[in-house]
Amino acid sequence: MSAARNKANQRIAALKSLLCVGLDTDPGKIPEVFSSCPNPVLEFNRSVIRATCDSAVSYKINTAFYESRGIEGLRDMEATLREIPGECLAIADAKRADIGNTSRMYARAFFEHWSFDAITVAPYMGEDSLEPFFSYSDKLVFVLCLTSNAGSADFEEQRLEGGEMLYQRVLDRVSGWSCGGNGGVVVGATKSAMLADIRSRAPGLFFLIPGVGAQGGSLEEAAEAGVDADRCSALINISRSLIYPAGTFGSIGEYEEAVALEARRVHEAVRKVL
């Protein structure tokens, strides 16, 4: 059984929270108050983690925001990863996948070299491109299924011969590839009308649900429709609307208070649903 899945579900049950905090840290958006820090990105991430760790089940590091600054950014990614509390699920939002011998290298990077608990991967190239990730039975592998962006209409929501949509085919195949409970899917909260149907088709998968907040999805609907029969196995990711609160801050403490307040609001709303 997937140790990563157990860790996430234990924390979901203990906190009655589904909060995954997205560390999509854009140096251009970090509040002014961090500008005098020797390393604004790392100090900002530390503040976000401090402010949310009582409510967060998981932290999701979006690799693009770190890669955009090359090795310096990846050093910040590594340092941030070390700051994530051990009881929280650390997700690499990497959306990787390639032919098998190459995917093995990506899996080694994120699961062994960097020791993330989970990763997001892209399904286009099919089973042998994802098998190297699924072969880590102690981890969690979130396959893109129905994403929160407008472009999901281009391919994901195209209907296949026989009537099902591409994302439904992906969902069914991922259920088969999941090894010892380590399978998951990414389903956008902006697609709440489909979320309940997707959950009913895949009762055994773990759901990672982005799209609440800046992208406009409803938190309560996502929580209600996303959890499994045991009221767990789902995470709702919130990035921009949580880590970049409106306003200016006189101190780092003030910034952390604003983030903590929003994290508690999200936590409370989900607690009511669970």
Next chain:
Amino acid sequence: MSAARNKANQRIAALKSLLCVGLDTDPGKIPEVFSSCPNPVLEFNRSVIRATCDSAVSYKINTAFYESRGIEGLRDMEATLREIPGECLAIADAKRADIGNTSRMYARAFFEHWSFDAITVAPYMGEDSLEPFFSYSDKLVFVLCLTSNAGSADFEEQRLEGGEMLYQRVLDRVSGWSCGGNGGVVVGATKSAMLADIRSRAPGLFFLIPGVGAQGGSLEEAAEAGVDADRCSALINISRSLIYPAGTFGSIGEYEEAVALEARRVHEAVRKVL
């Protein structure tokens, strides 16, 4: 007009070659003779480039092989990138894509921070996930279309309502998104029966064709079917069967001779087709 595309086509015309050398450098596969070098990966890559630079139009760095060793590996990737001759197209085989604001970060990483000429991207999330890459009109963007692996049957070759296959839909959409000639597709040489049809449906795209060599595709068929009406705008990538020749080598010079011999053989075979 895409400067990257022009650069590649000028070299194709000058050399009568379509060779793209895949620098999929696996530390576990580097010949023994490099083991005493202070940095075997970098010295190996330098040798491959020295041995192939008279025949190569392009070098493709597969990011997975460097990421698998974390920051140390990425330092080798950066150093390798600097070794690629300026007249050759430098491709980041990264297969990235995410929602728009995240893809912008990936595009910034590979096109600005690392200054690659071209990148491979994954189409699953649709237009807004690829637009940030296509917005660089001087670069080349290769979208996964029909890949060389067995898993291509799982989704890429599924038939949509209306009769076309998913990869054909991807092909048609990419033709529309291509900006000033900066669009390309990845089509596996193992699919040579479909390659000519794909070329005829997308006369204006640049083709990146992996799958010759270790994966079994035919070089001559790929060259004949892959080029456009001007006998250019295609690259045939060869990695493992070129950079890991059979045998043991008494010196780095001997290794380079074996690689140069195979590169010239590939070059000559393609020259006859062109």
